Amino acid sequence: MNGPAITFIIGWVLRLEAALMVPSWLVSHIYREQEGWVFGVAMAVCLLLSIPLIAAGKKRKLFQTREGLAAVALSWIALSVCGAIPFVLSGAIPDPVDALFETVSGFTTTGASILPSVERLPRCILFWRSFTHWIGGMGVLVFLLSVIRLAGGSHMNLMKAESPGPSVGKLTPKVQSTAKILYGIYIALTLLEVLFLLAGGMSMFDSLATSLGTAGTGGFGIRDDSMASYSPYLQNVVTVFMILFGINFNVYFFLLCKKVKQALRIEELWWYLGVIAASVAAISWNVRGFYHTAGETVRHAAFQVATVITTSGFSTVDFDLWPSLSKTILVLLMFIGACAGSTGGGIKVSRLLILWKSVRLECRRYLHPQEVRTLRMDGHGVDGEVVRSTHMYMAVYLLLFAVSVLAISLDGKDLITNFTAVAATFNNIGPGLSLVGPVHNFGFFSPFAKLVLIFDMLAGRLELFPMLMLFLPQTWKRF
Amino acid sequence: MQIIIVGCGKVGKTIAERLSAEDHDLIMIDLQGKKLQPVTDALDVMGIEGNGASISVLMDAGIEKTDLFIAVTGSDELNLFCCLMARKASGGCKTIARVRNPLYSQEIGFIKEQLGISMVINPELTAASEIARLLRFPSAIKIDPFAKGRAELLNLKLRPEFGLDGETVMKMVSKLHTRVLVCTVEREGKVYIPNGEFVLRDGDLISIMATPQDASDFFVKLGVSSKRIHNTLIVGGGAIAVYLTRRLQEMGIDVHIVEIDPKRCEALAQQLPHATILNGDGADQDFLLSVGLERAESFVAITNMDEENLLLALFAKKNSDAKLVAKVNRIAFDDVIDSLDLGSVIYPKYLTADYIVQYVRAMQNSIGSNVETLYKLMDDRVEALEFRVREESGVTAKTLSELDLKKGLLIACIHRRGQVLYPRGQNRIQVGDSVIVVTTTKGFRDIRDILR
Numbered sequence: 001m002n003g004p005a006i007t008f009i010i011g012w013v014l015r016l017e018a019a020l021m022v023p024s025w026l027v028s029h030i031y032r033e034q035e036g037w038v039f040g041v042a043m044a045v046c047l048l049l050s051i052p053l054i055a056a057g058k059k060r061k062l063f064q065t066r067e068g069l070a071a072v073a074l075s076w077i078a079l080s081v082c083g084a085i086p087f088v089l090s091g092a093i094p095d096p097v098d099a100l101f102e103t104v105s106g107f108t109t110t111g112a113s114i115l116p117s118v119e120r121l122p123r124c125i126l127f128w129r130s131f132t133h134w135i136g137g138m139g140v141l142v143f144l145l146s147v148i149r150l151a152g153g154s155h156m157n158l159m160k161a162e163s164p165g166p167s168v169g170k171l172t173p174k175v176q177s178t179a180k181i182l183y184g185i186y187i188a189l190t191l192l193e194v195l196f197l198l199a200g201g202m203s204m205f206d207s208l209a210t211s212l213g214t215a216g217t218g219g220f221g222i223r224d225d226s227m228a229s230y231s232p233y234l235q236n237v238v239t240v241f242m243i244l245f246g247i248n249f250n251v252y253f254f255l256l257c258k259k260v261k262q263a264l265r266i267e268e269l270w271w272y273l274g275v276i277a278a279s280v281a282a283i284s285w286n287v288r289g290f291y292h293t294a295g296e297t298v299r300h301a302a303f304q305v306a307t308v309i310t311t312s313g314f315s316t317v318d319f320d321l322w323p324s325l326s327k328t329i330l331v332l333l334m335f336i337g338a339c340a341g342s343t344g345g346g347i348k349v350s351r352l353l354i355l356w357k358s359v360r361l362e363c364r365r366y367l368h369p370q371e372v373r374t375l376r377m378d379g380h381g382v383d384g385e386v387v388r389s390t391h392m393y394m395a396v397y398l399l400l401f402a403v404s405v406l407a408i409s410l411d412g413k414d415l416i417t418n419f420t421a422v423a424a425t426f427n428n429i430g431p432g433l434s435l436v437g438p439v440h441n442f443g444f445f446s447p448f449a450k451l452v453l454i455f456d457m458l459a460g461r462l463e464l465f466p467m468l469m470l471f472l473p474q475t476w477k478r479f
Numbered sequence: 480m481q482i483i484i485v486g487c488g489k490v491g492k493t494i495a496e497r498l499s500a501e502d503h504d505l506i507m508i509d510l511q512g513k514k515l516q517p518v519t520d521a522l523d524v525m526g527i528e529g530n531g532a533s534i535s536v537l538m539d540a541g542i543e544k545t546d547l548f549i550a551v552t553g554s555d556e557l558n559l560f561c562c563l564m565a566r567k568a569s570g571g572c573k574t575i576a577r578v579r580n581p582l583y584s585q586e587i588g589f590i591k592e593q594l595g596i597s598m599v600i601n602p603e604l605t606a607a608s609e610i611a612r613l614l615r616f617p618s619a620i621k622i623d624p625f626a627k628g629r630a631e632l633l634n635l636k637l638r639p640e641f642g643l644d645g646e647t648v649m650k651m652v653s654k655l656h657t658r659v660l661v662c663t664v665e666r667e668g669k670v671y672i673p674n675g676e677f678v679l680r681d682g683d684l685i686s687i688m689a690t691p692q693d694a695s696d697f698f699v700k701l702g703v704s705s706k707r708i709h710n711t712l713i714v715g716g717g718a719i720a721v722y723l724t725r726r727l728q729e730m731g732i733d734v735h736i737v738e739i740d741p742k743r744c745e746a747l748a749q750q751l752p753h754a755t756i757l758n759g760d761g762a763d764q765d766f767l768l769s770v771g772l773e774r775a776e777s778f779v780a781i782t783n784m785d786e787e788n789l790l791l792a793l794f795a796k797k798n799s800d801a802k803l804v805a806k807v808n809r810i811a812f813d814d815v816i817d818s819l820d821l822g823s824v825i826y827p828k829y830l831t832a833d834y835i836v837q838y839v840r841a842m843q844n845s846i847g848s849n850v851e852t853l854y855k856l857m858d859d860r861v862e863a864l865e866f867r868v869r870e871e872s873g874v875t876a877k878t879l880s881e882l883d884l885k886k887g888l889l890i891a892c893i894h895r896r897g898q899v900l901y902p903r904g905q906n907r908i909q910v911g912d913s914v915i916v917v918t919t920t921k922g923f924r925d926i927r928d929i930l931r
Binding site: 065156157170172173174175176177383 | 481504505506512519520523524525
């Protein structure tokens, strides 16, 4: 374990977090809210902590994979702990575990809240809540990589650990420029959404907060009824942008380079859009009669499907009241998740595609045991290592899922609540069904259950292994 | 610059390491993804699995925006073909191909011209030239040419018989009445850039800058064998041996080659009618002694086995006074090997990489940087750079003693209109000069970077 390299990264992440608190602090000034000082304190804490960490750290140390994973996991934990300071100090969420839950839920773009009502919160706190989504969506280390330069291969090991999806490729030869391009696309799309929302008559603050939440596919609403009271136009805009942010960012990169053919060759994209279309059709048919017009039905169905598959977690209706076919579809969509290389969570469409294809290969192998065939995707053969790690991911995913459900069932809630609570946090969605449905919140869980769910959110966002590594004693050995 | 490298073998990897350290955008192409993996993990480069001669792979790699294309796969023909395709696909990027077949080497002018290849590298030929240069100055461990060969940077180890222990650099120069300049001193793993008061010790590895004449004068005055060598014993009859023998014979040196394979011996005898070809096992001590190892003035171990080369050199060190040269191709324990004190060890893959890095530096000249030549010394801890002064600037405004220079930096020599000047305090840098700077700071791109 290469301690100095890790503390260096954590130190920089904290420094970055201090910088990222500036907008929220500005918001408190604009609205003349007294809570602005909490951001000053939080920034001071981040900066003070970062000084010894960076001083003890070494930039020119090369990281191996394990340091990369550990640095990412520890950075996210540090980020969440410091990010919770404003919530506690401002009195918005006085309980530290609750505040941590809310922050982790923000950074991991889950959007599960413990707050029964958000409208009474000061605006700067609401803004910070939504801003954590935006930071966590693309990843704080990716941001860091676009800002500072590290020794040789360190980049890749960090990026691998934070980027969602079975395999991580660079868009350009250098990690730094790749990170810059990713953030460029991210910022541009976010601003575009702000413009569309403003055009629909939403206030500046609301459209900013909503866009930040959509961009990270997070889902913290700034109203108690999430998106229900906004106009149909605004809901549709959010639906479209949620779907856009759930698309693999490589697609946008290829489009930017005018490589349309390459962009359209990405199979995941078509499956993703196909699943959305099919689910919307099925649910619209299933909930016909719930709403006045066909248009309204499709709008609500589309919004709910988009919010769940991209793992955002906004809502326009209480889908817990829908018939069980629709609810089942939504729960299944929770597991599918968005595309790899997007800001969404879940298992990812491309992973399921690889699994589906390897199941098909396995079946063919029974027909012709001698047949040699490789798994192909996007017109290329998929490396055996990627297939193996995808299988491993699924195995670990199921295992962690089962353990988490067991752990939170100690609270004595009903099965649907426990199951969907874990599904909604592990896949970074937000609302589940029953007691954790769209109109409820996670506040009633015991502190232990909340800690389990916090772990699930982090594990789900960081693709399981960085968090699991922390529990492996060998990780901490010097050799 | 954006650079594509095809072939992720020893040489490809070394080139990538060097170029990535200089902040270029690198894309590696190899047929085997397994070979790419370790490189993309360790360096900030993009890896693409595929055939470097295929247009679709080249397009994936972004050939249209590429400035330089380097083909270093194992096959000469593939390298040439890759370069041809890359040139056509990109509309005229610079291309470098590795071509090692001696047959093609002889026709290289025609090939370069017809295929439009900017540079052809032949690691064996490069290695042979390097060895030949080393044998010219038997006391030097390593020699790098500057200013088109008018100045040289030589490394040598101070031995007790030189009588320089405890002398300052200034005393040494006045004692020997020479015009050399001590650029760097490596002692116990640390590198110093000495001033006049620096005290030398036996065992120091020093590098000096001098013209070839002054260098040989220096060696005469040190009292060491500036005596030219007259014969050499080569173990291993590969391609390097052929190139080397031709070079050495031009210099009038008598060459004996030991080769184990009788068929290869016959081929060598055909190609090199004036050399003595000996068929036998180079690893056989009695055989080596019987062919006159003890009387050899220089000994070159260039078999295909790195370990054998090192052991042979150690054996020769014990049994003769010969100047030793050993080739290490594959193994990467540089510092361990250096600690064996074998004299000169050459690494063909590094030589090739150095060569390409120099070319890239020169290419960058036209886009901003003014570095003409660059050498990495002392395990990359020191850089010796040659700058061309193109315009008036802060550097030309004052005499050298008045310039406010950065620390750990030495102006080693000024090359002005074909003449080499050893800089003194009252000298002034002029437009049109080539200035050679030795420094422990990395990343200089322009002569103005030397100012504080």
